[in-house]
Structures are given as structure tokens and as C-alpha cells.
Amino acid sequence: MASSPPRLFTFLLLDRFTMLPFAAAIDALRLANKMSGRTIYHWRLLGAGGDVAVCSNGARLALDAGLGADMPIGRDGVVIVCGGDAITTQATAPVLSWLRRQARGGATLxxxxxxxxxxxxxxxxxxxxxxxxxxxxxxxxxxxSDVTLQRQVFVDDGNRLTAGGGTSSIDLMLHLIGQTQDADLVSQIADQMLHTAIRTGRDHQRLSVATRIGIRHPRLAAVVTRIEANLETPLSPAQLAQDAGMSTRQLERLFMRYLNRSPKRFYIEARLTRARHLLLHTELAVIEIAVACGFSSSSHFSKCYRERxxxxxYRERGVQKSGARAEWGVLALAS
Incomplete structure (x- = not known):
């Protein structure tokens, strides 16, 4: 192990990348070197253009090079794409071309x-x-649709590695370090980072439904879970109640007591929340978003959205696009 050459990590910092997952990832590598007493890892920072990368909190980081630099990755190298806000504007032709070239060269992405x-x-x-x-x-x-989306903290699919953001990059890096180093070193790094519960690729990103909505009623939590899993084809309150083994009236009383709204109101709010995410983070047409969130027509969707x-x-997307152009000078989502 001691004679193995250091593994190179190349972090591609996209404009408005989020600081926390990047900083957590790179610090795990730093601590691996420090705690082991030897250089196990090297790293460098690349950007799509210029000498500085600006993250979503406004901090500026000096880059080692741009994408045009002659800096080979190598088959044992790892390229980590660090994303953040307005991600659809960052998938530019030069960035995509560079990533495909690294993949052809055998690098882990x-x-x-x-x-x-x-x-x-x-x-x-x-x-x-x-x-x-x-x-x-x-x-x-x-x-x-050709990607199998999983909702775990991180996913290791061989030479493709993805992490959900936030502190999940700590878990991903500890997982990678543990593939070639002993468990004691991994534990030391976690202790240094005060990361007391190391998560695996089987752990989910979000808190449980009961914790998120602040309830401890198991049957109500099960109904909410079923609602979140059926946003595109909504179920009626009667069907939800039947599946939960209670009457519709009992279900309505539970929702009003714990959530202060009817099952129907809770359901439509969940669908509109999903619709807003799609509206702001995709280029899908409004009618496509309406259908994906269980609305029968764009007019009904627009009415509910405006009320919420x-x-x-249409105005929501237009405002977002105008704001993005004004602040960043880039093209935003096409409607």
C-alpha cells in the first residue's frame, strides 16, 4: 500500500457550485493523507473558464487550470463534477465534450x-x-429516463459515482477510501470530521416522513408516504382510507388533527410542490408538468398553482429566467 502512487482527484467546479459537499469531499482526502502520515491522494481544481470559480454563496476559489489545459487524468484518476444552482445552464458543449473525453480515457466519473x-x-x-x-x-x-434514479445518500456504480450533496460527500469519500485503506483510517477520518454516523449506499437522503412532518402516528405516516409515491396518478381519499384500513371520515379526522388540512388539500399541495420543482429545474412544457403531477389540463394546473x-x-418560469439573466448573464430555462 505504501508504495502505491497517490490517486488523483480532479474536481470540476461548475459556476455556482455548492460549497458544502465540495469542501467536505476534499477535506476527507486531506485528512486521509494527514491521519495516514503519507500522501495517498492528490487533488486539483478545474473550471470551465477563467482562473476563478464562484460558488453559490459568493466565495471565490482559485483554479489550477481550465478545461483546455493539457492535464491528463489517467485511468486511475477520478473526476468529480461539483454542481449547484442553475445546473441546466452549466451543461455547456465544452463541459460535456470534456467529460465524454475523460470517460473514453477510462477515468472514473x-x-x-x-x-x-x-x-x-x-x-x-x-x-x-x-x-x-x-x-x-x-x-x-x-x-x-435512461438513468436508474436511486434516492440514497450516494451511489457507487463502478466507475460512476454520485452523491446527493450536503454531507453525503463525506460518506462517499469514506466509502472510496475504505476500498483501498483499512477501516481504522476511515474511522479516524470520520472522528476528525465529527461525522459520528457513517452512512452507506443503502441509506436514504431524507428524514422519515414522520420526522419531516412532525407526527408520530404510524398509520398517518403510511398514508403520507403513499401520497408522495402517487403524485402522477392521485388516489382518492376513499382509496387511501381503504388501503390504510380505516374509514374516509377517520382519515379526514387524522389529517385535520395532525396536519390541519384535509387529505385532499394535503395531496394537492404535495403535487404542486413537485410541479414547482419541475417548473424551476427542467425545460419541460407546462402541460407536461401538469400531467406529471396528476392534473388533467394546463388550465386546471395554472388555477391551482396561482392559488398556491x-x-x-408561466409567470413563475418567466420571472426565474429574467432573474438568472440579470444576475449571471446566461440563458436560463427555455419554456
Whole structure:
């Protein structure tokens, strides 16, 4: 092990990348070197253009090089795409071409947070298992049907690695380090990072339904879980109640007592939440989004959306596009 050459990690920092998953990933590598007393890993920072990458919180990081630099990755190298806000504008032709070239060269390709969108756009996740931040999962599933979306913290599919963002990159890096190093080193790194519960590729990103909505009623939590799994083809309150082994009236009382809304109101809010994610994170037409969220027509969808958010879906998308152009000077989502 001591004679093995250091493994090279190349972090591709897209514009407006999120700081937390990137910083957590690179610090896990730093600690691996420190705690082992030897250089196990090297890393470098690349960007699509310029000498500086700007993350979503406004911080600026100096880059080692741009995509045009002659910096070979090698078959043992790992490329990690770090995504963040406005990810659909970051999948530019130069970025996609560069990633495909690294794949042909045999490098392992990975992504943190929304970076999975760019790998999928390049066709590098077709027929593969992958994950992305939970907020982007519905949009990702609609756009990239050839990718098997999984909702775990991270996914290791051989030479394709994806992590959902946030602290999930710690778990991914500990997983990779543990493939070639002993378990004691992995534990030391986790202790240094105060990461007291190392998660595996089987752990889910989000808290349980009961924790998220603040209830401890198991039958109600089961109904909410069923609602979230059936947004495209909504189930009636009567069907939900029957499946839960109670009357419709009992179900309505549970929702009003614990959630202060009817099952029907809760259901439509869940569908509109998903619709908003699709609206802001995909290029799907409004009618396609309406159908994907269980609305029979774009007019009905628009009416419900306006009642919920105070703006029509068309206006919502237009405002987002105008804001993106003004702040970043890039093309935003096409309607």
C-alpha cells in the first residue's frame, strides 16, 4: 500500500457550485493523507473558464487550470463534477465534450449535488444507477429516463459515482477510501470530521416522513408516504382510507388533527410542490408538468398553482429566467 502512487482527484467546479459537499469531499482526502502520515491522494481544481470559480454563496476559489489545459487524468484518476444552482445552464458543449473525453480515457466519473445532471446530460449515466439531491430528483427522473434514479445518500456504480450533496460527500469519500485503506483510517477520518454516523449506499437522503412532518402516528405516516409515491396518478381519499384500513371520515379526522388540512388539500399541495420543482429545474412544457403531477389540463394546473403561489406557472418560469439573466448573464430555462 505504501508504495502505491497517490490517486488523483480532479474536481470540476461548475459556476455556482455548492460549497458544502465540495469542501467536505476534499477535506476527507486531506485528512486521509494527514491521519495516514503519507500522501495517498492528490487533488486539483478545474473550471470551465477563467482562473476563478464562484460558488453559490459568493466565495471565490482559485483554479489550477481550465478545461483546455493539457492535464491528463489517467485511468486511475477520478473526476468529480461539483454542481449547484442553475445546473441546466452549466451543461455547456465544452463541459460535456470534456467529460465524454475523460470517460473514453477510462477515468472514473463522479458528481456531487446537482453535478449528476451534467453527467446524465453527457449520456454518461445511461443504463447506470445514480442519485442527485432530493430537491432535484423529480426533475431528474422526468428528463433522464435512461438513468436508474436511486434516492440514497450516494451511489457507487463502478466507475460512476454520485452523491446527493450536503454531507453525503463525506460518506462517499469514506466509502472510496475504505476500498483501498483499512477501516481504522476511515474511522479516524470520520472522528476528525465529527461525522459520528457513517452512512452507506443503502441509506436514504431524507428524514422519515414522520420526522419531516412532525407526527408520530404510524398509520398517518403510511398514508403520507403513499401520497408522495402517487403524485402522477392521485388516489382518492376513499382509496387511501381503504388501503390504510380505516374509514374516509377517520382519515379526514387524522389529517385535520395532525396536519390541519384535509387529505385532499394535503395531496394537492404535495403535487404542486413537485410541479414547482419541475417548473424551476427542467425545460419541460407546462402541460407536461401538469400531467406529471396528476392534473388533467394546463388550465386546471395554472388555477391551482396561482392559488398556491400567487403567480401563474408561466409567470413563475418567466420571472426565474429574467432573474438568472440579470444576475449571471446566461440563458436560463427555455419554456
Amino acid at each position: 463522479g458528481a456531487l449535488c446537482t453535478g449528476s445532471h451534467v453527467l446524465a446530460k453527457a449520456g454518461l449515466l445511461d443504463g447506470r444507477r445514480a442519485t442527485i439531491h432530493w430537491e432535484n430528483q423529480d426533475a431528474f427522473a422526468e428528463i433522464f 403561489y400567487g403567480v401563474s406557472p
